[in-house]
Amino acid sequence: MFIVVLMLLMIASSHSSDKEVMEIAKLNKEIKELRAEFVDTRSIVMKLKLESTIKNKVLELELKPSETPPQVIKVITVK
Amino acid sequence: MPVTKKNILNKLYIVFVFIALFFIAIIFKMVDIQVAHGDKYRSLSEQLTLRNDTILANKGSVFSADGSLLATSMSQYEIRMDAYTVNSEVFEKNIQSLADSLSKMLGNTPNHWEQKIRKARTHKNRYLFIARRLGYNDYMKIKHFPIFNLGMYKGGFIAEQSTVRVHPLGKVAERTIGYDDYRGAPGIEGAYRKYLRGEHGLRKKQKIAKGQWKPISDNNEKEPIDGKDIVTTIDVNIQDIAHHSLLRQLEYYNADHGCVVVMETKTGEIKAISNLGRTSKGTYYEKRNYAIYETQEPGSAFKLMSLVAALEAKVIDTGTIVDTGEGRYKMHNRFIHDSKRGGYGKISAARALEVSSNIGFARLIDENFGKNPDAFISLLKKMHLHQKLGLPIKGEGTPTIPAPGDKKWSKNALPSIAYGYNLELTPLQTLTFYNAIANDGEMVKPKFVKEIRSWNNQVETFGKTVIDPQICSKSTIKKVREILKNVVVRGTGKKLYSKNFSMAGKTGTARTEYWMKDWETNRRYVSSFTGYFPTENPKYSCIVVISKPKVQKGYYGADVSGPVFKDIAQKIYTSSHIINKINGIEPNFESVKTNFERYYSIINKGVKAIPNVKGMAGMDAISLLENLGLKVIFQGNGKVIEQSIPEGQKIVKGTAIKLKLA
Known part of the structure; x- marks a missing residue:
C-alpha cells in the first residue's frame, strides 16, 4: 500500500515537472518575442532620431540645421 | 456421442498445442531480445528518448560609443499562408480587405495580392509565400490582418520564427561592423568573434509529450556562456x-x-x-x-x-x-x-x-x-x-x-x-x-x-x-x-x-x-x-x-x-557650445525689487481667494493668476489698473479674469 502511494507520488511529480518544462518553453518563446519587440522598436526609434531623418522631416516646416553653434551665456557672480 | 466428444477433445489438444507453441515462441523471443540483443535495443531506446541538448549561448551585441545598438541577434519572421484551409464564406468576404492591407504594407497592388492568393487557393497551395525577414512589429501587424487574425487553422496564417543578426541602423557602417557567418568574418564582428560568440552549453534531456524535452538532472553537463558585448568607438551622429x-x-x-x-x-x-x-x-x-x-x-x-x-x-x-x-x-x-x-x-x-x-x-x-x-x-x-x-x-x-x-x-x-x-x-x-x-x-x-x-x-x-x-x-x-x-x-x-x-x-x-x-x-x-x-x-x-x-x-x-x-x-x-562668460551684472533697481517682494509675499502666504493685483506689474499679475487656475485676458501694457473680479472672492478654476494694464 505504501509503495503504491509512493508510486502515485512519483507519477504525479514527474507529470508536474513535465508541466514546468512546457511552461518554461512557453516563457522562452515569450522572451524571444519580447526581445524581438524591443530590438525592433528600438531600431525604429534610432532611425527616427538620426539627424538625417529629422533634417528631412523638419524641411516641411522650413526648418534647417543651424550653421553656427549655440551661444551659452554663463553669468559668473563676483562677490 | 462419445465419438464426437473425443473429436472435440482432440481438436482442443491441437489448439492447446498451438497456443502453447505460440507462447513458447513469444517467451523465447522475449528472452532473445532481452539477453542477446538487449544492449542494442536499450541504446536505441535511449537514442530516441534521450538526447544531449545544446543550450545555445546568446550572441553578444555590438554597440556604438553612446550605447546605440549597431548589431544584435533578433527574431525575424517569415510569413506564409495556407490558402486552402480558409472557409470559403470567410474567404470571399475578407479577401479584398486582406489584399488591401498586404499591399499597403508590402507594396504591389491589392489586385496583385488578391490574384496571387486566389490562384494559390485553386491550386490548393497550403504554403504560399507572403513575406520574409519581417521584424516583430510588422509581424504583429500582419498577424492582425483580416483572415490572418483567425489563426493558423482557420485563417491559414503560418509564421516561421528564426534568429538572425540584424543591424538596427540599416546600411550605416555595415561593412565595418561586419558579420560572422557562412559568408566569412569581416569587420568588428569577425575580429571579435571569440568574444561575441560565447560557448554553447550541454544538457541531457528526455523526450516527453507534445514534442518537448525534459532535462533529466538539475545540473547542466556544461553551462552555456553567453557572448560578450562589444562597445565600439563609433559615434552615431557623426x-x-x-x-x-x-x-x-x-x-x-x-x-x-x-x-x-x-x-x-x-x-x-x-x-x-x-x-x-x-x-x-x-x-x-x-x-x-x-x-x-x-x-x-x-x-x-x-x-x-x-x-x-x-x-x-x-x-x-x-x-x-x-x-x-x-x-x-x-x-x-x-x-x-x-x-x-x-x-x-x-x-x-x-x-x-x-x-x-x-x-x-x-x-x-x-x-x-x-x-x-x-x-x-x-x-x-x-x-x-x-x-x-x-x-x-x-x-x-x-x-x-x-x-x-x-x-x-x-x-x-x-x-x-x-x-x-x-x-x-x-x-x-x-x-x-x-x-x-x-x-x-x-x-x-x-x-x-x-x-x-x-x-x-x-x-x-x-x-x-x-x-x-x-x-x-x-x-x-x-x-x-x-x-x-x-x-x-x-x-x-x-x-x-x-x-x-x-x-x-x-x-x-x-x-x-x-x-x-x-x-x-x-x-x-x-x-x-x-x-x-x-x-x-x-x-x-x-x-x-x-x-x-x-x-x-x-x-x-x-x-x-x-x-x-x-x-x-x-x-x-x-554641435559644440560656445560659452561666453559674463561677470556678474545683477540688475538692482528699486522698483523691480519692490514688485518682486510683493509678488513673493503673496505667493508665500498661500492664496485662498482672489488677491489684489492692482498696481502690480502685468507679468507678475498674469503668472500669479494663471497659477491659481484662472484664465487671464488682458489689455494694454505695464501695471495693472483694473481687475474684473474684486479682491477676496472665491477662486473658481477656469473662470476668466480681465485685467487692464497701463
Whole structure:
C-alpha cells in the first residue's frame, strides 16, 4: 500500500515537472518575442532620431540645421 | 456421442498445442531480445528518448560609443499562408480587405495580392509565400490582418520564427561592423568573434509529450556562456552625417566608390567610417571596406609626407624657392605637369604645398635627394609609412614604398614619390599620418573598439596604442600645420574656407588606372581630402576619398571630397557650445525689487481667494493668476489698473479674469 502511494507520488511529480518544462518553453518563446519587440522598436526609434531623418522631416516646416553653434551665456557672480 | 466428444477433445489438444507453441515462441523471443540483443535495443531506446541538448549561448551585441545598438541577434519572421484551409464564406468576404492591407504594407497592388492568393487557393497551395525577414512589429501587424487574425487553422496564417543578426541602423557602417557567418568574418564582428560568440552549453534531456524535452538532472553537463558585448568607438551622429554626406557626393558625381573616416586626434578612436560602392543599378551600399583594404597611390595627399621628410633632413626650409616654370617640366626624359595652365613660376616650398605643385615637389625632392634616394626613403620608413597598422579587422592592405634596387625603382621613382605616385597606401594609413601631425607628432593607432562588456561589467578595455611618440620634430610640425591651414585659406582648398570655423588639410587629385590604354579618352581620378579641425588644438582628423567621379562634373579633391569633410567639420562645430562668460551684472533697481517682494509675499502666504493685483506689474499679475487656475485676458501694457473680479472672492478654476494694464 505504501509503495503504491509512493508510486502515485512519483507519477504525479514527474507529470508536474513535465508541466514546468512546457511552461518554461512557453516563457522562452515569450522572451524571444519580447526581445524581438524591443530590438525592433528600438531600431525604429534610432532611425527616427538620426539627424538625417529629422533634417528631412523638419524641411516641411522650413526648418534647417543651424550653421553656427549655440551661444551659452554663463553669468559668473563676483562677490 | 462419445465419438464426437473425443473429436472435440482432440481438436482442443491441437489448439492447446498451438497456443502453447505460440507462447513458447513469444517467451523465447522475449528472452532473445532481452539477453542477446538487449544492449542494442536499450541504446536505441535511449537514442530516441534521450538526447544531449545544446543550450545555445546568446550572441553578444555590438554597440556604438553612446550605447546605440549597431548589431544584435533578433527574431525575424517569415510569413506564409495556407490558402486552402480558409472557409470559403470567410474567404470571399475578407479577401479584398486582406489584399488591401498586404499591399499597403508590402507594396504591389491589392489586385496583385488578391490574384496571387486566389490562384494559390485553386491550386490548393497550403504554403504560399507572403513575406520574409519581417521584424516583430510588422509581424504583429500582419498577424492582425483580416483572415490572418483567425489563426493558423482557420485563417491559414503560418509564421516561421528564426534568429538572425540584424543591424538596427540599416546600411550605416555595415561593412565595418561586419558579420560572422557562412559568408566569412569581416569587420568588428569577425575580429571579435571569440568574444561575441560565447560557448554553447550541454544538457541531457528526455523526450516527453507534445514534442518537448525534459532535462533529466538539475545540473547542466556544461553551462552555456553567453557572448560578450562589444562597445565600439563609433559615434552615431557623426557616422550619420558622414554616411549621408558621402552618399550625396557619390550620387552627384556618379563615382565608383568612396570612403570617409573620422578619427579622434588624441586617442585614435574611429568616430565614423563609411564605405560606399556603386551597384550595377547605380545605387550605393556598403560594398567593401575601402578605407581599410584599398591600397592606392595617394597622389597629392602624400606631398605632406615628402615635405615633412625634407624638413626633417634639413635640406630645405618652408621658404626655399623652387622654380615651377610654366606648368610643364622635363625631368629624366619625362614631363611633369601642374594643374594650373601657365604654371606658378617661382614659389616657396610652403606655397608649393598650398597650390599642390607637382613640379615643385618633384624638383625639391629630386634635387636634394637625387644622389642619395635611400636617405629619403628611410625617412619615410622612419615615419612608419611602410608598415601595416595591425588592425584587428582583417583585410588591411599592405603599403608599398619602393626603394633603390626594387623592381619598381627607376630614375623617375623618386620625383614620383615626392608627389604621391609610385607608392601605395590605404586611406586609413594616410589618415593615421595626418592625425599624427594634428596630434603634435604622436602617432596613435586607429581604434575601433572601446571595451568589451558582459551585462554591466567591463571585461576588457582597450586604451590607446601609440605607434610612435614623436614621428618628427615639433618645429617641423608647427611649420607644416601652418601650411595646411593656408591650403584652406588660400590654396587648393580655398572653396571650403569658412569664416565661422577653422579646418586644415590637403586636397588630392590622383590619376588612377593611367597605365590603361583608354585613359586619355576616359580619364579616371581619385579625389581626396585629408585633414583635421579645428586648426588650433585639433579634435578630429578626417579623410575622404572618392574614386572615379564623373570627370565632366568635376574631379578635383576640393570639389568632390572636400564638401564631405566640410559637412562633418561644420556639424561638429555647430554641435559644440560656445560659452561666453559674463561677470556678474545683477540688475538692482528699486522698483523691480519692490514688485518682486510683493509678488513673493503673496505667493508665500498661500492664496485662498482672489488677491489684489492692482498696481502690480502685468507679468507678475498674469503668472500669479494663471497659477491659481484662472484664465487671464488682458489689455494694454505695464501695471495693472483694473481687475474684473474684486479682491477676496472665491477662486473658481477656469473662470476668466480681465485685467487692464497701463
